[in-house]
Amino acid sequence: MPVPRPSAAGGFRSIWYTIAQARSAGGLRRMWRALRSKNACKTCALGMGGQAGGMVNERGHFPEVCKKSVQAMAADMRGRLSEGYFDEFPHDRLARLSPRELEAAGRITRPVFSEAGADRYREVSWERALVLAADALRGAPSDETFFYASGRSSNEAGFLLQLFARLYGTNNVNNCSYFCHQASGVGLRQAIGTGTGTVALGDLDASDLVLLIGANPASNHPRLMRTLMDLKRRGGKVVAINPIRELGLVNFAVPSDARSLLFGTRIADAFLQPHIGGDIALLSAIAKGVIELGAADARFIAEHTEGHDAWRAVLDGLDWPTLVRESGVPEPEVRAAAQMYAESRAAVFCWTMGITHHAHGVENVNAISNLALLRGMLGKAGAGLLPLRGHSNVQGMGTVGVSPVPSEAFLRGLERRFGVTMPTASGMDTLACVRAAEAGRVRVAVHLGGNLFGSCPDAGLAERALGSVDLTVFLSTTLNTGHARGRGKASLILPVLARDEEAQPTTQESMFSFVRYSEGGRARFEGPRSEVEVIADLMRRTLGERLPEVLADATDHAAIRAHIAAVIPELEALGTIDQTRREFQIPGRAVASPVVSTPTGRAAFKGVPLPTHEVSVDDLAGSGSAPSAGIALRLATIRSEGQFNTVVYEDHDVYRGQVRRDVVMMSRGDMERLGVGEDDPVEVASAVGTMVVRAREIEIRPGNAAMYCPEANVLVPATADPRSRTPAFKNVAVRIRRSLRLGVLPASAPADTVGA
Numbered sequence: 001m002p003v004p005r006p007s008a009a010g011g012f013r014s015i016w017y018t019i020a021q022a023r024s025a026g027g028l029r030r031m032w033r034a035l036r037s038k039n040a041c042k043t044c045a046l047g048m049g050g051q052a053g054g055m056v057n058e059r060g061h062f063p064e065v066c067k068k069s070v071q072a073m074a075a076d077m078r079g080r081l082s083e084g085y086f087d088e089f090p091h092d093r094l095a096r097l098s099p100r101e102l103e104a105a106g107r108i109t110r111p112v113f114s115e116a117g118a119d120r121y122r123e124v125s126w127e128r129a130l131v132l133a134a135d136a137l138r139g140a141p142s143d144e145t146f147f148y149a150s151g152r153s154s155n156e157a158g159f160l161l162q163l164f165a166r167l168y169g170t171n172n173v174n175n176c177s178y179f180c181h182q183a184s185g186v187g188l189r190q191a192i193g194t195g196t197g198t199v200a201l202g203d204l205d206a207s208d209l210v211l212l213i214g215a216n217p218a219s220n221h222p223r224l225m226r227t228l229m230d231l232k233r234r235g236g237k238v239v240a241i242n243p244i245r246e247l248g249l250v251n252f253a254v255p256s257d258a259r260s261l262l263f264g265t266r267i268a269d270a271f272l273q274p275h276i277g278g279d280i281a282l283l284s285a286i287a288k289g290v291i292e293l294g295a296a297d298a299r300f301i302a303e304h305t306e307g308h309d310a311w312r313a314v315l316d317g318l319d320w321p322t323l324v325r326e327s328g329v330p331e332p333e334v335r336a337a338a339q340m341y342a343e344s345r346a347a348v349f350c351w352t353m354g355i356t357h358h359a360h361g362v363e364n365v366n367a368i369s370n371l372a373l374l375r376g377m378l379g380k381a382g383a384g385l386l387p388l389r390g391h392s393n394v395q396g397m398g399t400v401g402v403s404p405v406p407s408e409a410f411l412r413g414l415e416r417r418f419g420v421t422m423p424t425a426s427g428m429d430t431l432a433c434v435r436a437a438e439a440g441r442v443r444v445a446v447h448l449g450g451n452l453f454g455s456c457p458d459a460g461l462a463e464r465a466l467g468s469v470d471l472t473v474f475l476s477t478t479l480n481t482g483h484a485r486g487r488g489k490a491s492l493i494l495p496v497l498a499r500d501e502e503a504q505p506t507t508q509e510s511m512f513s514f515v516r517y518s519e520g521g522r523a524r525f526e527g528p529r530s531e532v533e534v535i536a537d538l539m540r541r542t543l544g545e546r547l548p549e550v551l552a553d554a555t556d557h558a559a560i561r562a563h564i565a566a567v568i569p570e571l572e573a574l575g576t577i578d579q580t581r582r583e584f585q586i587p588g589r590a591v592a593s594p595v596v597s598t599p600t601g602r603a604a605f606k607g608v609p610l611p612t613h614e615v616s617v618d619d620l621a622g623s624g625s626a627p628s629a630g631i632a633l634r635l636a637t638i639r640s641e642g643q644f645n646t647v648v649y650e651d652h653d654v655y656r657g658q659v660r661r662d663v664v665m666m667s668r669g670d671m672e673r674l675g676v677g678e679d680d681p682v683e684v685a686s687a688v689g690t691m692v693v694r695a696r697e698i699e700i701r702p703g704n705a706a707m708y709c710p711e712a713n714v715l716v717p718a719t720a721d722p723r724s725r726t727p728a729f730k731n732v733a734v735r736i737r738r739s740l741r742l743g744v745l746p747a748s749a750p751a752d753t754v755g756a
Contacts, residue, residue: 214354218248
């Protein structure tokens with residue numbers, strides 16, 4: 001059964017949780033020292049730590065820490081995999097373990113190898129492992145390989161990985177952003193000429209309105225909640241837009257503030273709950289309301305934008321009844337939000353994957369930038385556009401070139417620096433790499449951290465595709481479902497150091513384009529190696545005489561930073577950071593002027609028509625179909641409060657009152673239409689998969705449902721936004737009907753994803 005939710009998110013519960021995690025990882029003093037070390041936080045891209053010391057942000061505020069920081073640190077501090085682990089868990093048993101069980105198994109400290117046809121991983125020496133990987137790469141055509149990177153790795157490791165791939169002969173270089181915020185980058189480049197946010201952390205301290213769109217920072221970026229608390233105390237307002245009425249966006253008790261801790265802080269002044277996929281209709285309706293209030297900034301539009309008239313023509317063709325119907329939000333609520341925006345002096349627009357995980361994700365971002373431009377919320381203090389990115393260095397990975405389509409300037413810079421000719425063919429995006437693997441066109445895949453399998457839509461497709469790769473090479477700290485169900489015919493797992501265990505400093509870039517210098521520390525275990533050391537060794541063995549002389553010792557992090565500074569002008573300061581220890585804001589990212597980086601210097605409005613949906617609004621309303629036939633809903637896959645991206649630290653989701661993950665969360669009205677109560681078994685079917693789970697009630701817009709990823713990825717078709725190639729995890733057409741029992745398995749899902 002579900003458990004009662006607390007009255008506020010955060011609070012004393014988070015403090016007790018932190019203490020318990022610290023004790024489980026060796027004690028409070030040990031955890032304190034780890035968190036206070038001069039290293040960037042390992043979790044979200046909000047960023048903290050570095051040269052100011054752990055738990056300090058770039059504004060100097062202390063303490064900056066949250067449950068996510070503690071969870072990640074505790075995972076790195078716990079013990080190693082037990083002796084004989086892979087004898088106890090051969091492949092068939094390993095594949096049945098949940099994400100939480102795999103993460104909790106402990107640190108990987110020795111290389112392991114599963115040869116083609118083997119039934120388990122077995123330990124091998126580092127020498128044997130690197131020979132196997134290099135031999136496979138030398139024997140494969142470069143265009144039949146791909147290199148994938150997590151956003152948790154360093155700038156140095158990311159730069160070296162992409163350089164290795166291109167020297168090897170391929171642009172098939174990807175990072176995890178293609179499955180999260182790539183739509184943000186594409187949409188922002190269309191509007192303002194750059195794919196990153198336009199605000200610095202200090203802008204949030206100067207804003208009077210924050211719009212949180214398709215985001216749940218209380219669970220995924222908890223330290224942002226203190227910033228929102230400060231905003232509210234100085235008289236600012238928050239508009240939350242989310243199909244689910246998330247507890248943490250209603251009331252949050254900031255643990256580091258005594259008053260908030262005791263009494264909580266009301267966060268959202270307006271909480272709009274659109275249909276999944278109804279964001280464009282809602283944002284267009286807010287824009288229409290602002291125009292009708294006479295609050296559009298005509299001077300800004302005339303002097304600093306283009307495309308306004310074409311955008312207005314599209315908007316004027318949409319009437320209020322249509323926008324209300326398609327968004328699902330009543331007109332008075334929309335007009336109230338428009339009034340708040342019309343009265344704002346400086347507004348910041350924040351969004352996450354509730355916006356980008358759609359087949360029209362880029363258009364969603366266009367709709368946000370249109371709304372910002374309408375009132376001139378660009379190029380002034382306290383205002384702008386801020387995609388809330390996930391991994392701590394995912395933005396940095398893009399900056400240092402971990403992309404299948406690098407800019408011409410970047411490629412020419414590499415050629416000048418290293419005296420080589422770079423490949424010119426566009427590389428495959430992440431989903432294209434998976435499709436190529438499915439077709440048997442991938443011989444070797446190199447994974448720098450992350451969990452590509454767990455991040456993929458259509459888990460059945462992902463398992464078949466990744467299982468067709470001749471050799472998969474993982475660089476990992478702990479186990480995940482990718483090692484169990486996303487391994488190739490043969491697979492290597494090479495254990496690597498965590499960020500705060502590196503012998504040499506590394507750098508990371510936050511969502512605010514602030515670059516931190518992490519000093520590393522002592523290794524906790526014998527065996528794991530630095531990511532840079534592993535990549536450099538593999539590069540040397542693979543390229544042989546083709547390796548440029550300047551890369552003869554590619555394990556020197558300072559030398560890599562010098563290369564980055566020479567190739568990427570905006571990172572010039574990396575060239576001296578070892579001497580100065582001076583962390584920095586990347587110049588030109590925070591937009592201090594309304595003159596932007598488009599060819600004309602003007603920000604662009606984009607006409608955005610309403611999208612069509614496989615499950616229409618009429619379908620959502622339920623036209624009297626019998627309960628036995630089930631009901632059609634729009635499904636979003638979401639994360640719990642107990643996980644970070646695909647890493648699941650615990651099964652319970654405190655803020656939603658859930659203690660297990662094999663559930664589908666629906667509105668009370670939809671459960672009544674279906675004729676089911678709490679915990680009744682229901683079948684959830686999509687075009688690609690079926691799960692039998694427990695029904696649970698949640699405050700969500702009727703006609704919509706939510707399930708946890710990565711388990712529910714079995715239901716998500718491999719449909720992607722044609723512009724960003726980001727899969728549509730957030731608008732899956734499903735039919736839900738009553739079931740007689742739990743435990744009916746889709747062919748590709750392990751048992752504990754569907755009930756017990």
